[in-house]
Amino acid sequence: MAAAWNGNPGIFRRPLGRLLLWCAVWLLPAQAATPDPIDLHHAGWTARDGAPAMVLTMAQTSDGWLWFGGPNGLFRFDGVRFERYADLTLPANSISILSAQPAGDLWIGYRFGGLSRLTQGGLRSYDERDGLPRSVSVWGIEPDADGRVWAATPRGMFHLDGERWHAAEADWGLTRSTYKTLMRDRHGVLWAQGDDGIYTLAPGARRFIRLPRDSGVGVVTEVSDGSVWSWDGQNNRLNRLTAPANGVAPRRWRLHGEVGAVLFDRAGNLWAGRQDGVEYHTARGTAVAGPQQGLTGGAVTALLEDREGNVWVSTANGVDRFRAKRLARIPITEHPGRLPIAADSQGGMWAGRSHLERQEHGNFAASPLWPAAASYWTDQIHCAYLDADGVLWLGGFGGLWRKDGERVSRVALPNGLNAVQFSAIARDRQGRLWISLLLFGIFRQEDNGSWTRMDGVDGLPEAPARALAPGPGGELWLAYPRNRVVRQTGQGWRVYGPADGVQLGAVLSIHAHGEHVWAGGENGLARRHGDRFINVLGNDGQTFSGVNTMLELDNGDLWINAVSGLFRLPAAEIATLLNTPGYRLRYERIDGLDGLEGTAPFLAPTPTLARATDGYLWATTTTGLFRFDPASHAAARPAPPVIIRRIGVAGQMHPAVAGTHMPPGSSALQIDYTAMVLGMPERVRFRYRMEGVDTRWQEAGRRRTAYYNNLDAGSYHFQVQASNEAGEWDNGVSTLDFEIEPTVTQTWWFKCLGVLALLAACWLAYRLRLRRMTAQLTARMQERLDERERIARELHDTLLQSVQGLILHVHAAAMRLPEPEPARDLIEQALQRADDILHEGRDRVRDLRSNDHGDQSLAAALTEAACRAQPPGAMPMRLLVDGTERRLHPGVQEEVLAIAREAIVNAYRHAQATLIETQVLYSARELRLTVRDNGKGIPAEVLNSGEREDHWGMPGIRERAKRLKARLLVRSEPGAGTEWVLTLPGRVAYADQLKPRKSPG
Secondary structure, eight states: OHHHHHHOGGGGGSHHHHHHHHHHHHHHHHHHTOOEEOOSEEEEEEGGGTOOSSOOEEEEOTTSOEEEEETTEEEEEOSSOEEEOOSSOOSOSOEEEEEEOTTSOEEEEETTSOEEEEETTEEEEEOGGGTOOTTOOOOEEEEOTTSOEEEEETTEEEEEETTEEEEOOGGGTOOSSOEEEEEEOTTSOEEEEETTEEEEEOTTOSSOEEOOGGGOSSEEEEOTTSOEEEEETTTTEEEEOSOOGGGOOOOOOOOOSOOSEEEEOTTSOEEEEETTEEEEEETTEEEEEOGGGTOSOSOOOEEEEOTTSOEEEEOSSEEEEEEOOSEEEOOOSSOGGGOOEEEOSSSOEEETTEEEEEOGGGOEEEEESSOOOSSHHHHOEEEEEEOTTSOEEEEETTEEEEEETTEEEEEOOGGGOOSOOEEEEEEOTTOOEEEEETTTEEEEEOTTSOEEEOTTSTTOOSSOOSEEEEOGGGOEEEEETTTEEEEEETTEEEEEOGGGTOOOSSEEEEEEETTEEEEEETTEEEEEETTEEEEEOBTTSOOOOSEEEEEEOTTSOEEEEETTEEEEEOHHHHHHHHHSTTOOBOOEEEOGGGTOOSOOOSSSSBOOEEEOTTSOEEEEOSSOEEEEOGGGGGGOOOOOOEEEEEEEETTEEEEOOTTEEEOTTOOSEEEEEEEOOOSOGGGOOEEEEETTTOSSOEEEETOOEEEEOSOOSEEEEEEEEEBOTTSOBOSOOEEEEEEEOOOGGGSHHHHHHHHHHHHHHHHHHHHHHHHHHHHHHHHHHHHHHHHHHHHHHHIIIIIIHHHHHHHHHHHHHHHTSOTTOHHHHHHHHHHHHHHHHHHHHHHHHHHHTGGGGTTSOHHHHHHHHHHHHOOTTOOOOEEEEESOOOOBOHHHHHHHHHHHHHHHHHHHHTSOOSOEEEEEEEOSSEEEEEEEEOSSOOOHHHHHHTSBTTBOHHHHHHHHHHHTTOEEEEEEETTTEEEEEEEEEHHHHBTTTSOOOOOOO
16 A cells, blocks of 8 residues: 555545545554564463363462362362362362462352362361352352451352351341452452442441442452452443552553453553453553463453462463563564674664664564665675674675664675675774674775785684674684684784683684673683683583673673573672682573573574663574563572472372371382472472481472382481572471381381390300200210220230230249349349339329229319329429319310319429419309419410420410310419419310210220
C-alpha cells in the first residue's frame, strides 16, 4: 500500500482507491494489535511429567509446597516432582477450593460437600454432621481478622465456631444466596462475592456491609497498589472497588470476553485465563500464551503467584509456570549470530548496520544505517568498533564504514581490496586506525589516508591478528594463534608466548581495562600479572574456553561471552586469584534458565558483548540479541531449608520422623529429601552425610535421594544441606535421627553368646592341644625310661654279671698264691679296684632304672642327692616343701632331680656357698623348684653366654628344662648368690593328671 501511494498518490481519489485506503486503515491496526508472546521464562508440565490435569484451584503453604486440587484429587509440587498426596486419606476426591493459611494449615473444600483442615498434626474433616449443608460444594474458605473461619457455598455463608459450622444468621447482614469467592485484603477486611453482590466484613465488626450493585458479582482480588478489584463475569468487565493506597493513580485495564481466572501479580500486572490460553497485561501492552506458544493446553481455570514471584497457570492438560527472565530478548530482523554490537551515547546499541533505539515502555525499535543491498553478503558485518571519539567503525564483506555523528561514509580499503573478512579494528595512541583482515594481514591507516601493511614490521608476527585492543596509555595489544599475545612498546613489539604463561591455543580475544589485560582463546582465559599471564580456572574445573568477547566493568567484575557460556567473574574472586597461586575462583554462569538462548559465535562477529550508557549489558549469541542488568545478580536468595521426607528400602518408604525405628535387616536404605524452590530448582545443589559412615560431605548435585548400603544395626544421624541458586551454602542443616533394629544375629546378647562360644571353643582347643602335647611329652619320656630300663637290664644281665664272674675267678686264682707273694698283693689291689668299678656300675644301673625307686618322693631324692654332693665339712642343704606333696611322673622327676642335683653340685663346687636352700612348691597349676645359695655368684660373662668353657653343667640344665617344656629362670649377682627357678605345668609334672602311655612290650 505504501509503495502504491508513493508511486501514484492520485489513486486514492477514485472510489476503488478510497476502498483500498479504508481496507488498509482497517487492517493495519488489527495487524498491529496482534499480541506478542509473553516474554517471560516459561516451563510446562503435563501428565507425562506427573502433573495433574484440569486443576481448579492452587495454593502454597508456609512450608513452600505448591498444592493443586481438582476432580483428580490433591497433588503437591516441590519444584521438581509432582506427587499425589497420600500421607492421609481424604474423605473425597473432587476438590473445589484450596486455601493456605500463614500458620501452615491447608483448608480443602470438596465439590460434592464437606471440607477438611490439613495440618502437620493430621487431618480434620467436616460434613453435614458438623453443620455444613449436605452435598453442597464449598467454593471459598477464608478466616476473618478475628480468626473466625468462613466457608462460601451455594446455600449461603457458614462460619466455624469451635468444632461446629453455623449458617450466617440474618444479623450478619448476609442473604441466603450463592457465594463463590472469599478474600481477605492487607487491612484485614474480608470480602465475600455472591450472586446478589459483594459484601465486606471489617476487623472486629459483627455485620457484613453490602456494596452497591454496580460493583459486580465476580471474582474479588487485591492489587499490589492496595486497591481491590472484581471481575464481573456477567458483564465482562473489571470493577475497581477501592482506591489505591497513598494516593497512587489507578491504572486502567481493558479486559473483555469470557475470562475463567483473574490474577494481579505483585508488580501490578494483570493475568487473565481464557479458553484459548492466558493473557498478560502490562504497561507495555498485552502478551499472550496459548498452545501455539508452548502452553500445555487451553481452558485456563486457575492462576496463582507464589512467594518467589512465579506465576502458575493451570490448563486442561497440565500446569505452566512463568517467571521473570534476567535477560530480555531484543527482537531484530537480521540474523543475530552475524551481528557485532557497539553502544551509542543514548542508551541504545548498534547491532550490525542497524541502530536499536529505546522507545516508550522500554521497547526498542531498529532502524538500518543504510538501505538493504541486493546482495546478502554486502550487508554482512563482521566487526564493529566505537573509538574514544565516539566514531563508529563497521567492517564487513561490503567494505569499511565510518559513522561520525550523522555522517556515514565508506572508507577505501588498502590496495583496492574487496569482499574481505575483518577480524579486528582499533586505533592506537596517535589516533591511527588499524585493521586486521583475515586473509590479507594487518594494515595501518596513515594521516594522509593511505594504508601501510604492518605484519612482519619491527618484529610483529607475519600473520593476521585475531583481535586488537588499545591498552593503558594507548599502546596496542594483538592476539594471535599458537599461544601468542603481542604488546606495542616504545622500542617495538613485545611477544608473549607459552614461556610467559600464554597457553590458550589460538588467542581469539584481547581486552584491556586500565592496567588490567585479559586474553581469551580457544582453550581458556588468562590475566596479565606483572609481566606474565596466569591461567584462570573455575572452582569446578571450568576453563572458559572459546572466548569471543570480554568486558571488565568499573566495579572490577569481568564478563565473558564465550562458546562455553556467558560468565561473570567477581572482582573479589579475581583479587584472590592474583594473590593466591593456583586458586580456582567461583563464578556465575548465565544460561537458559536466565533467558539466554544459544552461545557466543566462535570467531565472528566481534564484539558480541557491550555495555550501554545506561549500564545494561548487551550480548549477541548464535540465536538472539539479549539485554540485561549486570547488577541483578545481587538478588540471590538464601539457601532453602531441606525437608527430609521419606526413609526406607526401595518400594517400602515411610515418612521420615525423628526417632524412626527401621525394621531388622534394613542394611540398604534410601532417604528422600527436597527443598522448596519453585523458580529455578535446577540450580539448587544438595550434599549430605551420615555421621559414623561418611567422613565428608557427599555431593549429590540435583539428586534428591541419598543411598546407603551395608548399614549395621544401631543409631544414625543423617544431615543434608541445600545451596541457593548461586551455588552458595549456608549453615542451615536438616537432620534426621533414626535407628535400625538389630536382627537376632545383631543383638548384643547374641554377640555375647558368640564371643563366649568362641572363647569356649578356643579354651577347648587349647585344652585338647595341651592334653595332646602332654600325652606326646609323657609318651616320649616313657619311651626314654623304657629304653633306660632296657639298657640297665642289659648292663646288669651281661656286663655287670660278667665282671662279677671275672672278679670271682681272679679272686679264686689270687687265693692260691701264697701271701708273701708280691703278685698276690697286686692282684688284690686290682680286685679292690674292680669292686669299686662294679659298685659304680651298679649305681649307674640304679640311676638308669629310676623307676625302681619310683615310690621315693622328690624331697627324699633331693636330700639323697644333696648328701652325695656335699663335700666333707660343708653345711648340709636346707630343704623346704610347700603345698601338698604329690607324686611326679617318673620321667619328670628324673629330669627335675638331675637339674636340682647339677645346681646343688655347682653351689658346692664353684660358688663356695655356706648356705644352700632348695624349695619345692606343689600347686594345682604348677610345680616350682627353687635352688638358691649365698655364694659368690656366677660371673656376668658366664651368665650372659649361658656356659663356662669346657664345662657342660649349665647347658645341660637348659637342655633338660627345654625337653620338659618348662620355664627356667636364673638370677645371680656377684657376691649375692645364685637362684635357679624351674616351673612346670601341673598337667605335665604330676603323675595323677595324665596316665602315661605304656610302651610296647
